[in-house]
Amino acid sequence: MHIAIVGASGAVGQELLRTLQQRDFPVDTLSLFGSSRSAGSQYSFRGNTVTVKELRDNDDFRGVDIAFTSAGAGTSRAFAETITRHGALMIDNSSAFRMDADVPLVVPEVNGDDALDAPRRIIGNPNCTTIQMVVALKPIHDISPIRRVHVATYQAASGAGQAAMDELWAQYGALSRGEQPKVEKFSAQLAGNVIPHIDVFTDNDYTKEEMKMFHETRKIMHSDNIRVSATCVRVPVMRAHSEAIWVETESPVSVQQAREAFAAAPGIVLMDDPAARVYPMPLDLAHHDPVYVGRLRADLACDNALTFWTVSDQIRKGAALNAVQIAEHILQAKG
Numbered sequence: 001m002h003i004a005i006v007g008a009s010g011a012v013g014q015e016l017l018r019t020l021q022q023r024d025f026p027v028d029t030l031s032l033f034g035s036s037r038s039a040g041s042q043y044s045f046r047g048n049t050v051t052v053k054e055l056r057d058n059d060d061f062r063g064v065d066i067a068f069t070s071a072g073a074g075t076s077r078a079f080a081e082t083i084t085r086h087g088a089l090m091i092d093n094s095s096a097f098r099m100d101a102d103v104p105l106v107v108p109e110v111n112g113d114d115a116l117d118a119p120r121r122i123i124g125n126p127n128c129t130t131i132q133m134v135v136a137l138k139p140i141h142d143i144s145p146i147r148r149v150h151v152a153t154y155q156a157a158s159g160a161g162q163a164a165m166d167e168l169w170a171q172y173g174a175l176s177r178g179e180q181p182k183v184e185k186f187s188a189q190l191a192g193n194v195i196p197h198i199d200v201f202t203d204n205d206y207t208k209e210e211m212k213m214f215h216e217t218r219k220i221m222h223s224d225n226i227r228v229s230a231t232c233v234r235v236p237v238m239r240a241h242s243e244a245i246w247v248e249t250e251s252p253v254s255v256q257q258a259r260e261a262f263a264a265a266p267g268i269v270l271m272d273d274p275a276a277r278v279y280p281m282p283l284d285l286a287h288h289d290p291v292y293v294g295r296l297r298a299d300l301a302c303d304n305a306l307t308f309w310t311v312s313d314q315i316r317k318g319a320a321l322n323a324v325q326i327a328e329h330i331l332q333a334k335g
């Protein structure tokens with residue numbers, strides 16, 4: 001297998017390198033790509049040193065089997081043809097093609113087999129907030145179809161990339177020295193604050209990030225009957241997103257039924273013993289694979305509804321791990 005990573009120096013690219021190694025993914029040849037900024041940088045992979053090449057419109061992808069791309073939507077759009085024209089499968093972390101009808105959008109625990117039909121040789125890796133939510137919605141939806149989801153997200157700084165993490169650290173440092181923190185990556189100071197604004201605002205006053213949760217959930221779960229109303233919030237956490245989720249189903253699902261379904265579901269760890277102060281928190285769960293679910297209870301404001309809390313590392317399950325799991329699903333299906 002010849003594997004390529006585009007955006008190797010970034011937060012997701014670095015996690016892809018770790019994930020491929022940790023999961024023993026079959027890699028005979030690894031090619032790394034970036035812009036002119038990171039071209040020439042070297043990374044170690046299974047004891048070998050690999051040098052980043054500049055991504056250009058040339059034949060560098062000849063012979064590549066799978067290209068994991070995480071270099072932003074503009075780069076994915078500009079280079080999709082270059083990457084796929086010799087037959088490589090592009091598993092794309094950006095939002096560039098996610099809603100295209102001929103591009104499957106895949107979370108293996110929910111719709112893994114959609115990955116087996118990718119006519120453009122492009123597979124979309126969903127938005128990180130959507131991935132952790134649909135993993136948790138699936139076991140409920142299997143008991144009774146979901147009608148409505150309300151969700152408030154608590155998104156870590158690293159969701160906006162390596163430079164955003166650096167900015168949050170720098171802001172904490174500036175505050176501790178009594179200096180004015182610099183604000184570049186976010187719309188306001190994040191240290192000591194929460195910002196109810198991720199991505200740009202759209203005509204209906206939701207943000208693009210919030211509308212991704214609406215549209216992507218329907219596509220992944222194959223249901224136009226699910227309505228999702230999201231408020232996406234950036235919080236001064238370094239890594240791992242949290243979500244407070246309210247789910248309304250067609251017929252009642254008891255807390256006990258949901259508890260059993262979560263406990264049995266792939267990719268989920270139930271962490272729900274509030275009396276013993278056991279509930280998922282991002283500080284404890286960064287760098288872990290699963291979607292953690294806790295604070296499960298009946299919704300007091302709505303019949304046929306449950307509410308719960310999820311935490312998952314958005315660079316792992318929300319990006320790199322999900323992409324590698326898609327590739328694993330395809331390899332397994334092909335035998």
Ligand SMILES: NC(=O)c1ccc[n+]([C@@H]2O[C@H](COP(=O)([O-])OP(=O)(O)OC[C@H]3O[C@@H](n4cnc5c(N)ncnc54)[C@H](OP(=O)(O)O)[C@@H]3O)[C@@H](O)[C@H]2O)c1
Nearest residue numbers: 007009010011012034035038070071072094159161162319
């Ligand atoms: N961070 C997350 O939690 C997360 C989760 C899900 C999806 N994603 C998506 O994954 C993608 C990468 O995010 P990230 O957080 O890893 O961002 P990041 O830390 O800012 O890294 C961006 C990467 O893209 C590369 N790049 C930028 N422009 C390029 C170009 N013209 N040609 C080649 N490479 C280029 C950069 O290389 P240089 O160093 O050379 O500039 C860098 O390796 C984005 O589309 C993002 O929306 C991120």
